[in-house]
Amino acid sequence: MWKNVGMPTPRERARERTLAEIRSLAWLQVEEVGPAALSLRGIARDLGVVSSAIYRYVSSRDDLLTELLVAGFSDLAEAVERAESVVPREAYRERWLTICRTMRAWALGRPAAWGLLYGGPVPGYNAPQQTTAVPGARVLLQQGAVLIEAQAAGRLRPRIGPAGDLGEVPAVLRAELEAAAAAFQLEVGAELVALGILGWTISVAVISSEVFEQLGPDAIAARDQLAELQFASAADALGL
Amino acid sequence: MWKNVGMPTPRERARERTLAEIRSLAWLQVEEVGPAALSLRGIARDLGVVSSAIYRYVSSRDDLLTELLVAGFSDLAEAVERAESVVPREAYRERWLTICRTMRAWALGRPAAWGLLYGGPVPGYNAPQQTTAVPGARVLLQQGAVLIEAQAAGRLRPRIGPAGDLGEVPAVLRAELEAAAAAFQLEVGAELVALGILGWTISVAVISSEVFEQLGPDAIAARDQLAELQFASAADALGL
DNA sequence: CAGAAGCAAGAGCGCCGCTCTCAATTGCGC
DNA sequence: GCGCAATTGAGAGCGGCGCTCTTGCTTCTG
Numbered sequence: 001m002w003k004n005v006g007m008p009t010p011r012e013r014a015r016e017r018t019l020a021e022i023r024s025l026a027w028l029q030v031e032e033v034g035p036a037a038l039s040l041r042g043i044a045r046d047l048g049v050v051s052s053a054i055y056r057y058v059s060s061r062d063d064l065l066t067e068l069l070v071a072g073f074s075d076l077a078e079a080v081e082r083a084e085s086v087v088p089r090e091a092y093r094e095r096w097l098t099i100c101r102t103m104r105a106w107a108l109g110r111p112a113a114w115g116l117l118y119g120g121p122v123p124g125y126n127a128p129q130q131t132t133a134v135p136g137a138r139v140l141l142q143q144g145a146v147l148i149e150a151q152a153a154g155r156l157r158p159r160i161g162p163a164g165d166l167g168e169v170p171a172v173l174r175a176e177l178e179a180a181a182a183a184f185q186l187e188v189g190a191e192l193v194a195l196g197i198l199g200w201t202i203s204v205a206v207i208s209s210e211v212f213e214q215l216g217p218d219a220i221a222a223r224d225q226l227a228e229l230q231f232a233s234a235a236d237a238l239g240l
Numbered sequence: 241m242w243k244n245v246g247m248p249t250p251r252e253r254a255r256e257r258t259l260a261e262i263r264s265l266a267w268l269q270v271e272e273v274g275p276a277a278l279s280l281r282g283i284a285r286d287l288g289v290v291s292s293a294i295y296r297y298v299s300s301r302d303d304l305l306t307e308l309l310v311a312g313f314s315d316l317a318e319a320v321e322r323a324e325s326v327v328p329r330e331a332y333r334e335r336w337l338t339i340c341r342t343m344r345a346w347a348l349g350r351p352a353a354w355g356l357l358y359g360g361p362v363p364g365y366n367a368p369q370q371t372t373a374v375p376g377a378r379v380l381l382q383q384g385a386v387l388i389e390a391q392a393a394g395r396l397r398p399r400i401g402p403a404g405d406l407g408e409v410p411a412v413l414r415a416e417l418e419a420a421a422a423a424f425q426l427e428v429g430a431e432l433v434a435l436g437i438l439g440w441t442i443s444v445a446v447i448s449s450e451v452f453e454q455l456g457p458d459a460i461a462a463r464d465q466l467a468e469l470q471f472a473s474a475a476d477a478l479g480l
Numbered sequence: 481c482a483g484a485a486g487c488a489a490g491a492g493c494g495c496c497g498c499t500c501t502c503a504a505t506t507g508c509g510c
Numbered sequence: 511g512c513g514c515a516a517t518t519g520a521g522a523g524c525g526g527c528g529c530t531c532t533t534g535c536t537t538c539t540g
Contacts, residue, residue, distance in 0.1 A: 033364065034360075034364075036276050036362070119359060119360025119361075120274075120355045120359025120360040120452055121355065121359070121452060122276070124273070124274070124277055129456055129457060133456055159399040159400065159476070159477065160472075160473040160476040161473070161476060169465075169469065170462070170465045172461075172462045173462040173465040173466055173469065176461060176462050180459070194466070194470075194473075197455070197466070197470070198470055198473055201442070201445045201446055201449050201470065202442055204445060204454075205442060205444065205445025205448070206441055208445070208448075209441050209444070212360055212361060214358065215437070217369060219420070220413075220416060220420075221416060222410070222412045222413040222416050225412060225413040226413055226434070226437070229409065229410075229413065230434075230437070230438055230441065232400075233401070233434075233438055233477075234438075236399070236400040236401060236402075236477075237399065237400055237473075237476075
């Protein structure tokens with residue numbers, strides 16, 4: 001009936017090897033020239049093959065870009081999960097800081113990849129939300145989990161809001177934030193969601209401004225110290 | 241001896257008009273397709289002229305991009321300065337919030353322009369630091385001025401640091417931050433510089449995450465409220 | 481072993497930035 | 511007022527891009 005179930009034919013093996021090589025060359029190119037300049041023709045050249053042959057393996061440039069995008073999100077998320085999992089569960093601040101530090105290390109190691117994930121939009125390319133949303137949210141949720149657990153343990157004392165109490169969230173926004181949390185099977189208050197988004201935004205921003213050199217190249221030599229200080233400040237503000 | 245000093249010849253006038261038209265078309269294109277897809281050929285088409293003729297007016301695509309970059313920074317800075325100048329000098333928090341709100345309004349009005357200024361790097365294009373640094377720093381300095389004046393007035397109570405005192409800045413970083421401030425003829429402590437950078441980073445990030453739809457398109461309908469809440473939180477953390 | 485499936489190659493379309501040459505206009509200095 | 515020179519636009523062309531289609535060749539399969 002069914003022969004060779006799960007056992008790849010030689011053809012499939014060859015195809016898979018070629019695909020892997022294409023992905024690898026694509027990452028190299030992204031790191032070298034940036035995501036927006038990713039060129040299928042260039043990959044074909046590196047592969048030693050005529051340009052049209054690439055289209056046997058990837059349906060379009062955008063398709064390849066999407067694949068890299070989810071791979072990048074997943075790789076980052078896994079690195080973060082690995083690093084965070086070894087710090088004591090009740091060391092909430094350290095867990096949050098570890099997530100940030102790991103994100104930063106990943107970003108510094110492959111800056112163009114970070115640009116692909118969190119940089120401005122690649123011109124002419126619209127990431128298919130359906131495909132990228134879930135992997136893209138993993139790190140955010142990881143950060144959120146720390147806040148949720150810290151709050152549950154009574155170890156979250158946010159320093160923002162009129163009286164260090166997060167202030168009040170307007171009704172419309174409140175409903176929306178709680179709905180957003182519910183979409184991830186989370187039952188948390190709007191204030192905590194807002195806090196999570198703020199923390200997330202800050203951490204991404206601190207890293208992006210360093211990776212993209214938005215304060216100018218070589219503006220700060222003591223980059224590590226500055227990043228550490230900013231992460232710590234954010235953790236302070238969040239109340240970890 | 242010198243005739244027509246400062247009085248443009250007809251040729252110069254014509255040239256200037258063409259240049260202005262090119263710049264205007266370039267902005268239109270940036271808004272439509274994004275900075276990285278800015279095309280000189282496209283501008284030539286819109287201008288009703290053959291592609292090579294463009295090079296009589298702009299030396300290269302990168303050159304045009306740089307010009308737009310500087311113009312964008314300046315336009316944003318002027319909008320911010322205009323808006324901030326009408327709020328009472330001693331209403332520090334309101335001044336800072338006004339700067340943020342104006343930045344956001346500008347960004348929402350011309351998202352691609354914001355992308356050009358603060359998005360990821362345009363592939364293959366390196367902004368000449370020398371040309372863009374000064375205009376690029378204007379808004380940051382505007383924010384910084386508010387913090388400095390607030391501190392001088394004893395109206396700055398940062399809520400970050402171990403005891404709400406900004407913590408301590410490591411020596412190496414401290415020296416660098418103070419030097420950076422000195423480069424702008426500012427004599428301020430490293431802690432305040434760090435605070436300023438943090439505030440700047442957060443405000444840019446809040447806006448970018450909205451403009452670039454990094455939480456997904458239409459993720460939040462109550463965008464205004466969320467932005468306002470985040471700006472307020474940041475102001476709280478900064479101690480305004 | 482024949483046929484089907486998979487594959488690489490090549491030519492080609494329209495787009496891009498940019499260069500070079502050549503002719504026409506146009507405004508300047510005399 | 512006019513000749514000359516500077517300025518301008520057009521055209522052709524180079525190499526690069528994404529992508530399509532046709533044409534043969536290989537390789538696996540029934």
